Amino acid sequence: MTIIIFVLVLWYGGLFFQSFFLHRYAAHQVFTMSKTMERITFILTWIFQGASYLSAYGYGIMHRMHHAYTDTEKDPHSPSHDANLFAMMWKTKTIYQDINKQRIEVDQRFTKDVPQWKGFDQFASSRFSRLLWITGYVLFFALFATAWWQWLLLPLTFLMAPVHGVIINWFGHIYGYVNFKMKNTSKNLFRFDFLMMGEGYHNNHHKHASRANFGVKWYEIDMTYLVIKVLNSIGVIKLKRA
Structure with a gap:
C-alpha cells in the first residue's frame, strides 16, 4: 500500500505542478505571483517531478509553439506528423533540449515573459540531480515494496513527466470528444x-487557451x-481571468 500511495503522490504532485506552474503560469500566464513565490514553485516542481523535472522556460516556449503550429509540421508534438508516440516524444525531447541549450533560434513571441531560473534549471535538469532522484526511488522501493509486481511501477517514477506528455499530446489528439470544432x-x-487534473480537457483548452479553467460543461471539473x-482567494497568486 505504501508503494501505491508513493506513486500516486508522484503522479498527482508532478502533474499538478506541470499544469499549474509550467502550463498555466509559464506558457499562458493566466495568473501572476511574486518572484519569491515563483522561486518556491520552481523548487516544488523539482521535488514533485524529481527525475523527470521539466524547465519552465523550455516547457513554456515549446507549449506556445504547439499552440501556434498545432498539427502542422512545425508542431513540436503532433500525432499527425509522427509515426508513433515514441517518435513524437523523441522529437519533443530534442526540441525541448534545443530550446533550453539555445541551439535553435526562437521567435520572440514565444519567449516573452517566460520565467527562467538558469542556475537552478542547470542543477535540476542535470544528470546528477536525475540520478539522485532515481537512486532515492530505488531505495524507497527496496524498503517498502511488499510484492514483486510493485517493482513494475518503478520505471513510471522515473518517467512521470514524459508519460503525462504522451497522454495529452498523443492520446489527447486521437481519442475523446469535442465541444468545439477546430482546425486541429x-x-x-x-x-x-480524474486522471489528468483538467489537462485532459484539451479541446476546450485549444479553443480558450487563455482561460485558467479548462472545463466548459458543468460536469467538466478542472481539479487544478x-x-x-x-x-x-488567499493571495498566493492573482488570477488575470477565469
Missing part, C-alpha cells in the same frame, strides 16, 4: 478528468483550477 485534432479525453481558485 485536439480532443477532450474524459468528461470528468479549483486549487488555483483557493490560492487566488
Whole structure:
C-alpha cells in the first residue's frame, strides 16, 4: 500500500505542478505571483517531478509553439506528423533540449515573459540531480515494496513527466470528444478528468487557451483550477481571468 500511495503522490504532485506552474503560469500566464513565490514553485516542481523535472522556460516556449503550429509540421508534438508516440516524444525531447541549450533560434513571441531560473534549471535538469532522484526511488522501493509486481511501477517514477506528455499530446489528439470544432485534432479525453487534473480537457483548452479553467460543461471539473481558485482567494497568486 505504501508503494501505491508513493506513486500516486508522484503522479498527482508532478502533474499538478506541470499544469499549474509550467502550463498555466509559464506558457499562458493566466495568473501572476511574486518572484519569491515563483522561486518556491520552481523548487516544488523539482521535488514533485524529481527525475523527470521539466524547465519552465523550455516547457513554456515549446507549449506556445504547439499552440501556434498545432498539427502542422512545425508542431513540436503532433500525432499527425509522427509515426508513433515514441517518435513524437523523441522529437519533443530534442526540441525541448534545443530550446533550453539555445541551439535553435526562437521567435520572440514565444519567449516573452517566460520565467527562467538558469542556475537552478542547470542543477535540476542535470544528470546528477536525475540520478539522485532515481537512486532515492530505488531505495524507497527496496524498503517498502511488499510484492514483486510493485517493482513494475518503478520505471513510471522515473518517467512521470514524459508519460503525462504522451497522454495529452498523443492520446489527447486521437481519442475523446469535442465541444468545439477546430482546425486541429485536439480532443477532450474524459468528461470528468480524474486522471489528468483538467489537462485532459484539451479541446476546450485549444479553443480558450487563455482561460485558467479548462472545463466548459458543468460536469467538466478542472481539479487544478479549483486549487488555483483557493490560492487566488488567499493571495498566493492573482488570477488575470477565469
